[in-house]
Structures are given as structure tokens and as C-alpha cells.
Amino acid sequence: MVDPTRGVLYPARLPEFHRLPAPVEVAELVAWFWIPEWDIDPGRSSRQEIVAYPALNLVVDAETVTLSGATTRASHRDLRGKGWAVGALLRPAAVAALSDDPSSLVDGERVLVTAGVSGLRDAVAGAMATGDGRRERAVAAFARWLVERAGQVDAPARQANALMEVLMGDDAALTPEEAATRLAVSVRTLQRMTHRHVGLSPAAMIRRRRLQEAAQRVRDEPGIDLASIAAELGYADHAHLTRDFRTVLGIAPRVYRAESNR
Secondary structure (H helix, E strand, O other): OOOOOOOEOOHHHOOEEEEEEOOHHHOOOEEEEEEEEEEOOOOOOEEEEEOOOOOOEEEEOOOOEEEEOOOOOOEEEEEOOEEEOEEEEEOHHHHOOOOOOHHHHOOOEEEOOOOOHHHHHHHHHHHHOOOOOHHHHHHHHHHHHHHHHHOOOOHHHHHHHHHHHHHHOOOOOOOHHHHHHHHOOOHHHHHHHHHHHOOOOHHHHHHHHHHHHHHHHHHHOOOOOHHHHHHHOOOOOHHHHHHHHHHHHOOOHHHHHHHHOO
8 A cells, every 4th residue: 555645745744634545436547535624824834845646636626626737846835724625646547538638737737617527626515515524425526527527447448557557556667668568568559658648758657656755765764774775766876866856856865854854
């Protein structure tokens, strides 16, 4: 089971945060649902810094429904006032129902205004206003909408889902060549699949997953030296791990370790 806070750079700064499993009927479309809720004092804000999964997210809040693309860099969001969001980390099988070109959304997002979207927003917002059990009811309403929108999951969509498991699962491939071999496809076919369903190359997805895991281990395992973490995650050496941290996060892993444990 992937740690619920993987991808969150400073979990101790999170507001109330929940990660809920996808109901059975939507399990081929959604990896999991995530729900932050916050109530920030007037005049203050809470900055949440993220190294997001290399996947698309469909996010509902009280006002909008937003499709967020895969990212290649760290991002942040400043929370103010009182609010909530309900997000779905989409499996590749769900993407075609929401975007013809996920590569156009990389490092960006689009507010959806198509027919039926307001019904999703109203159903989720209504559920989130109901007290105990609100998160589960919101997820159920979200799932019903997605199943109706996406329709039947076919064999190519299931193969696309398999690539996500190979590239992002607990026993993830370390190279595109390894991933292609596991999926019994050519590297070129793998590249077309990830571009069509995620918008990134297989190598970019592997780099992001590896950086997520590296950040989590640097933060949560202060007794393990950085060279060991680099070797276990497939980096050529400690210097490559440090370069990856500096390029994406803007800080060295030692600095991140010190900051995250303050």
C-alpha cells in the first residue's frame, strides 16, 4: 500500500487529510480519492508543497470541477479560510472520457464546463455538507458520475491501466525497457501509451515516482545515508539523487531532511 502522504513534501503541515479507496464500481477508473479539509484563521494561510503523482486528477470543490494534468515539477497551493476539495487520482482508463490530449495539460489544469459537470459539483458539495460520513458519500457520488461518464472499460484501457501499475506500483520498473518487457510491448508502443493516457514519457513517469519515494525515505528514515537510498532506488550515484532534488525541488536532500524534521 502506497503511503497516503507520498508526494506531500511536508506532511506535518497538512490540514485534515484523508485518502479513501475507490469503490469497486470505479476501481478501473480511479486509483484512490483524496480529500483535504481546512479551516485557517483569518489573515493566515497554509502552503502545501507537492510532488504530484505522474497522473491526471479530477478535483471538485465548492465552486468548480478541475482537470489537473500530470506535472514535471514541484507545485504548491496556499490554503486560506475554510474549505474542502475532493480529488480523484485517475487511472489511464478514465482519461479518454475527460481529455483528448492529456499532454496539453502537463503542468497545467482546465476548469471543466461541459454538460453534466455542474451535476457532479452539486452532488459532491451536497454530500460534503452533511456531517458524519460526508467523505464517503462524496466519494460515492463522484464514483457514480465517473462510471456514467466513462462507460465500459475495454481491453486497450485495461492495458493502459497495467502500464500505470508497472511504472508506479510497489515493485515498479526502473527503466522504460524493463516496463516494456513486463507489458510485452515495444518501448515505442509504451511511449505512445503513456503519451496518450498521461501526457508524459515513460522515463518522466519513472523519474517522478523515484523522486517521490526518495523524498519520502529521506524524510522518514533519517538514519539511512543518502548514498544507500540512491542505490536502492536505481540512481547511478548519490550525485544523481542530489541533482534530481535540486532540479525539481530547488533544494539538496540534506537540506530537505533537516527542514522536514523540524
